[in-house]
Amino acid sequence: MDGYRRVAALKIQAAQDRTHAVIEEVARVENKVYVSPGSQNILCFVRDAAARIEVLLEDQKPIASSSPLTEADLEIRLDRTTKLLPFLYELVGFVEGSDVHHSPGQLIPALRRYSQLILPTSEIVVSSKAELNYSIQEIAGPLKKLFGAMSVKKSCDLLPELLFVVNIPAVESEQILIHAVLAHELGHALYDRREVAKGLLPKIKLNEDLVKNLAKTIYEGQLKHGSPTPELRLRERVTEEITIRVNGWVKELCSDAIGVRLFGPALFLAAAHLFTSFIHIDKCSATHPPPRLRIRLMIRMLKQLYPVDKWRGELQSFTRDWDEVSAGQISGGSRYDQVAQETINEAALDLIADASAVATSTAKCYTPQKFDHDMAKLAPFFLNHIPPGEMGPYGRGTPVELASIINAGWHVYLCDFEKFRRSLHPQDSGTRFTAATKLHELVLKALEISEMKTAWEEARRDPKRGKN
Amino acid sequence: MYPEHRFSDLADSLRNGFLLDDIVLALARAEKGESLGEEERGVLEKAVSMLQSAETGYHWLDKPELTSETSSCAMLFARAVSALPAIHETDAFLENISDLKATASQLSKGGSPPPTEKIQLLRAFFHNTSRSELDRTDQLVGEGSVDVRRWTVIEE
Numbered sequence: 001m002d003g004y005r006r007v008a009a010l011k012i013q014a015a016q017d018r019t020h021a022v023i024e025e026v027a028r029v030e031n032k033v034y035v036s037p038g039s040q041n042i043l044c045f046v047r048d049a050a051a052r053i054e055v056l057l058e059d060q061k062p063i064a065s066s067s068p069l070t071e072a073d074l075e076i077r078l079d080r081t082t083k084l085l086p087f088l089y090e091l092v093g094f095v096e097g098s099d100v101h102h103s104p105g106q107l108i109p110a111l112r113r114y115s116q117l118i119l120p121t122s123e124i125v126v127s128s129k130a131e132l133n134y135s136i137q138e139i140a141g142p143l144k145k146l147f148g149a150m151s152v153k154k155s156c157d158l159l160p161e162l163l164f165v166v167n168i169p170a171v172e173s174e175q176i177l178i179h180a181v182l183a184h185e186l187g188h189a190l191y192d193r194r195e196v197a198k199g200l201l202p203k204i205k206l207n208e209d210l211v212k213n214l215a216k217t218i219y220e221g222q223l224k225h226g227s228p229t230p231e232l233r234l235r236e237r238v239t240e241e242i243t244i245r246v247n248g249w250v251k252e253l254c255s256d257a258i259g260v261r262l263f264g265p266a267l268f269l270a271a272a273h274l275f276t277s278f279i280h281i282d283k284c285s286a287t288h289p290p291p292r293l294r295i296r297l298m299i300r301m302l303k304q305l306y307p308v309d310k311w312r313g314e315l316q317s318f319t320r321d322w323d324e325v326s327a328g329q330i331s332g333g334s335r336y337d338q339v340a341q342e343t344i345n346e347a348a349l350d351l352i353a354d355a356s357a358v359a360t361s362t363a364k365c366y367t368p369q370k371f372d373h374d375m376a377k378l379a380p381f382f383l384n385h386i387p388p389g390e391m392g393p394y395g396r397g398t399p400v401e402l403a404s405i406i407n408a409g410w411h412v413y414l415c416d417f418e419k420f421r422r423s424l425h426p427q428d429s430g431t432r433f434t435a436a437t438k439l440h441e442l443v444l445k446a447l448e449i450s451e452m453k454t455a456w457e458e459a460r461r462d463p464k465r466g467k468n
Numbered sequence: 469m470y471p472e473h474r475f476s477d478l479a480d481s482l483r484n485g486f487l488l489d490d491i492v493l494a495l496a497r498a499e500k501g502e503s504l505g506e507e508e509r510g511v512l513e514k515a516v517s518m519l520q521s522a523e524t525g526y527h528w529l530d531k532p533e534l535t536s537e538t539s540s541c542a543m544l545f546a547r548a549v550s551a552l553p554a555i556h557e558t559d560a561f562l563e564n565i566s567d568l569k570a571t572a573s574q575l576s577k578g579g580s581p582p583p584t585e586k587i588q589l590l591r592a593f594f595h596n597t598s599r600s601e602l603d604r605t606d607q608l609v610g611e612g613s614v615d616v617r618r619w620t621v622i623e624e
Contacts, residue, residue, distance in 0.1 A: 068496040073595060076602050077489045083482060086609050090475065142479035150486065201534040211532040230556040236549040239528050243542040246534060287473055 004071045008064040008078055012057050015082040019057070022050040022088050029092070032099040035108045038125035038163055039098045042139075046091050049147070049155040053084050056151055084152075094139070094165045097127035104128065104173045110447040111166075111182060113454065114402045118186050118262060118363050119193070121161035128173040135167045136185035141192070162189055175436075176443045177413060180270035180406050183263035187255030190359045196254055197247070200355040204250065204348045206242075210339060214238055218335070241286070241336040248287035249340050250352065253297050257356030260301045264366030265315075266407045268298040269414065272322055282331045284340075290333070293341070296326035297349050304353065306368045312375070314415040366403045378408035383420055387442045389449025399453035400446065409443040478608040485605055488598035491515045495591040498575055499584060512576035515594065519569040522548035526562065551596035568593055 026047045034040060060081060064074060097103065103126045115122045140163040144156045164185060172178070191197070215231075215238045222229055229237070259267040275281065275291040284290040299322060302308055308319055330341055344352075378400065381388035388405065390397040412420055413436070421435040429435045459465065494508040504512070521537070525545025528538065548565060555561050571586040581587070 063493065067493060068500040068502075069493060070496075073489075073492050073496065073598075076595075076598055077493070080482065080485045080489060080602055080605065083605055083609060087478065087482065090478075137473075137475055139475060142476040146479040146483045149483075195536070197536040201536055201538070204534050206532045206534065208532055212529065215529065232549060232556055232558050232561050235526070235529055235558065236546050239525060240542045240546045242532070243528065243534075243539045247539040250534075 004074070005065055008074055009061065011078050011082065012060055012064065015085060016054050016057050018082075018085050019050045019054040022085065022092070023047055025092055026050070029095065034095070034099050034125075035103050035105050036098065036112055036123065036125055038112075038123040038160070038165075039095045041123060041159055041163060042091055042095050042125060045143070045155055045158045046088050048158055049152050050088055052152040052155055053081075053088070056084075057081060059151070091139070094125060094127060094167075097129045097167075097170070098125050102128045102170065102173075104168075104176070104444065106444040106448040106451075107176055107179065109451045109455075110402050111179070113451065115164060115182075115186060119162055119189055122164060122189070123160040123162070124164045124166060126166045126168065128168050128170045130170045135165075136182060137165050138185070138189055139163050139165055164189075174440050174444060176440050176447070177266075177406060177409050178270050178274060180263055180266040180410075181259075181274060183259035183267045184255050184271070186262060187258030187356070187359075188251070190258050190363065191251060191254050194359045196355050196359050197251065199358070200254065200351060201247065201250065203351050204246070204343060206246070206343050207339075210342060211238070211242060214242075214335060214339060238336075241334075242339050244286050245336055245340040246343050249284075249289040249293075249344055250348075252288055253294060253344065253349070254352050254355055254359070256294050256298055257301060257353050258359050260298055260305075261356055261360045261365045262363060263403050264371055264407055265302060265306065266366075266403065266410050268295070268302060269318075269410045271295070271298065272318075281325070282333065284330075284333055284337055286336075289340070289344070290330050290337075292326050292328065292330050293344065295322050297352065299323045299326055300349055301353050301356075306371060312411070312415045315411065318414055366407070370404060371407060374404045374408045375411050378404060379411045379416070381446075382408065382412045382439065382442055383416055383423065385423070385442065387446035387449055389446040389451075390453045397453065399450040399457070402447065402450070405443060405446045405450065409439065409446075413439060474608060478605065481601060481605045481608055485598060485601040487511070487514060488594055488601055491594045492591060492598055495575075495587060495594060498581060499587045499591060501581075504575065504578070509576045509578060512572050515572040515590075516569055516576055518544055519548070519565055519572060521545075523562070523565050523569070526558075526565075547597050547600065548593075550600050551593050553596070 026043050030040070030043045030047075060078060063069065064078065067074075069077065108124070108126050111126065112124050115124050140156075140159045140161060143159060147153050147156055164182075166179075166182065166185075168179065215234050218238070219229070219231070219234055256267070256271070271291075272295060275295065279291055281292045282290045284293075299319060302319065303323075308316065311319070333341070377391070378388040388400055388408065391400055392398050417435070417439075420439060421429045421432070424435055424438055427434075428438050490508075490511045491514070494504060494511050497508065498504055521541045522544040524537075525541035525543070525548075528542060528545070549555075549561070552561065552564055555564055567586070568590050571582045571590045574580075574582045575587070575590075
């Protein structure tokens with residue numbers, strides 16, 4: 001044991017040296033110019049946390065040298081503590097690609113303002129990397145939960161209440177329309193904050209016989225092959241697989257539903273395009289429902305909230321195609337997936353849609369009236385190559401909201417794209433891609449104008465204006 | 469589109485692991501006959517809650533209903549099954565969990581300690597749980613980075 005205690009001391013020492021390396025890495029990257037203050041939040045957190053983790057490691061020395069822990073217990077304890085270092089490296093990795101040279105500068109202030117409108121204490125980091133991966137995650141909550149009971153807790157004061165890290169592929173970073181999917185992640189934040197699960201989950205009824213018979217059926221199937229799983233293991237497996245699935249799927253679906261309320265048809269249109277490009281329509285996981293089910297819910301809600309049958313023909317036809325497809329049978333999947341599918345039936349989808357209304361009751365939601373207005377008033381500007389970032393009489397214009405700009409952009413993309421393409425210079429209309437890039441540029445410019453107008457109005461209203 | 473759960477899963481796994489390590493340390497001290505402080509008793513109260521949740525998770529299948537705690541109870545049930553590798557029968561499992569809970573509860577309340585063998589069993593249970601949580605952490609860390617044990621050969 002004495003030999004191990006010396007090895008343990010060395011392990012602690014090596015980890016402490018690595019905390020210094022993390023601090024030096026922060027110093028190397030912190031002087032870059034970042035589009036969002038969220039990047040600096042992360043770097044400040046990492047630097048502070050690294051220093052505190054060094055102290056935490058120091059605190060392990062007396063435990064390593066004289067505690068009654070066995071070698072095996074001590075090895076686990078120290079190994080876990082040193083795992084905090086790759087965890088910090090991962091945080092530094094979030095910042096990579098979020099500087100002004102890499103991330104889409106026009107999008108971020110508008111996105112940040114929108115997030116803060118829905119969740120006033122939130123902050124975002126948008127990083128653009130050379131990988132085909134769209135991901136959005138909230139990291140402040142998990143960090144606070146992790147360090148809440150440790151000496152590193154104080155570092156969490158450097159974080160905003162909610163910190164969204166948005167990763168977009170570098171090659172598609174300017175394809176703004178697809179980024180409407182952020183509304184889904186804001187849905188996650190509202191789902192947690194409004195404790196939607198507490199009220200929603202007990203209302204969703206599981207088919208008791210189906211669940212109970214599942215373990216029996218699996219057991220009998222295995223018995224035929226002569227290798228049955230013991231009852232206890234089977235019970236554990238069935239319980240875990242079903243509860244994780246149903247809870248996870250309901251959470252994802254409700255976040256979609258909240259997103260539809262916040263962002264309107266744009267979330268459905270962005271999600272449908274993303275699903276088409278990347279995922280098999282019936283592919284699901286323990287945490288995510290199949291795209292077919294997600295689209296089914298979104299269309300169901302759009303049909304309830306919007307006069308879909310009065311939309312432009314192209315949009316109607318797009319929605320109708322997806323409606324038909326989403327109503328189809330979900331194929332494949334495990335037996336556990338099938339239980340989750342049976343549980344999340346039409347009635348459950350309605351409960352989820354209702355729960356999303358409660359979750360967004362105090363938030364600013366997109367409305368059918370706004371959609372009609374945006375299609376009629378904003379979309380034509382795009383066709384005339386004018387970014388609609390501000391509306392109203394000259395000198396008294398008001399900034400156009402993010403959701404309105406994106407919805408209008410989608411409308412042009414789906415209903416008037418060929419008309420838009422024909423209106424472009426031949427150099428820009430050669431391929432579908434180059435024409436779409438022009439549309440995205442106009443949408444981004446509209447967001448930039450809207451943001452400038454909003455910031456200007458804020459500055460005008462600032463009571464300290466002219467006094468400093 | 470895919471909110472990555474990996475980062476929050478990793479944070480959760482580390483958090484659970486640190487708690488389990490503290491439980492193991494408190495039990496090691498109790499086993500050695502040291503008196504436990506308030507903080508250590510607090511940690512053991514959490515051990516009681518974990519065992520209680522594992523028991524609740526076991527019973528879920530008898531009356532499958534959904535609540536916001538359902539999945540955490542199911543997860544703790546699964547961890548408890550893995551931490552008792554020699555137990556295959558349902559009755560024996562419930563009996564074990566009940567005994568472990570009684571031992572943890574007695575320790576968390578202070579007063580006269582339970583017999584050493586009981587503390588050893590509880591410690592072995594939490595050692596196993598702590599070990600499997602570390603495996604999970606390793607797996608999650610591995611998903612996001614290159615395995616440092618693997619050598620890369622580049623042909624020039």
